[in-house]
Amino acid sequence: xxxxxxxxxxxxxxxxxxxxxxxxxxxxxxxxxxxxxxxxxxxxxxxxxxxxxxxxxxxxxxxxxxxxxxxxxxxxxxxxxxxxxxxxxxxxxxxxxxxxxxxxxxxxxxx
Numbered sequence: 304x305x306x307x308x309x310x311x312x313x314x315x316x317x318x319x320x321x322x323x324x325x326x327x328x329x330x331x332x333x334x335x336x337x338x339x340x341x342x343x344x345x346x347x348x349x350x351x352x353x354x355x356x357x358x359x360x361x362x363x364x365x366x367x368x369x370x371x372x373x374x375x376x377x378x379x380x381x382x383x384x385x386x387x388x389x390x391x392x393x394x395x396x397x398x399x400x401x402x403x404x405x406x407x408x409x410x411x412x413x414x
Contacts, residue, residue: 304325305322305323305324306322306323306324307321308321308323316338317336317339318336318337319334319335319336319337319350320333320337329354331355331358332352332361333352333353334350334351335347335349335350
């Protein structure tokens with residue numbers, strides 16, 4: 304079973320092919336580059352395969368992407384709250400690591 308779903312041009316010589324196939328007896332979705340050149344015409348190793356049992360998770364992830372996710376905030380705009388939260392968590396983790404290291408060093412000195 305092989306069914307090409309779409310071909311998306313990447314550049315003049317390369318397309319990204321999306322297809323449903325049955326590789327090794329296991330159905331799934333394959334997203335792979337297809338090149339056309341003087342030396343070689345065919346699929347490359349570049350790409351990925353999503354097993355059928357994971358397709359719904361993949362589809363949900365793709366469908367969660369919004370057009371606005373592709374635009375970055377203009378200069379002067381504040382960072383999104385999620386980004387700020389991640390930065391805060393990262394700083395707290397570094398602070399805890401330093402405190403733990405200081406505490407361990409102090410305990411070594413007492414012994």
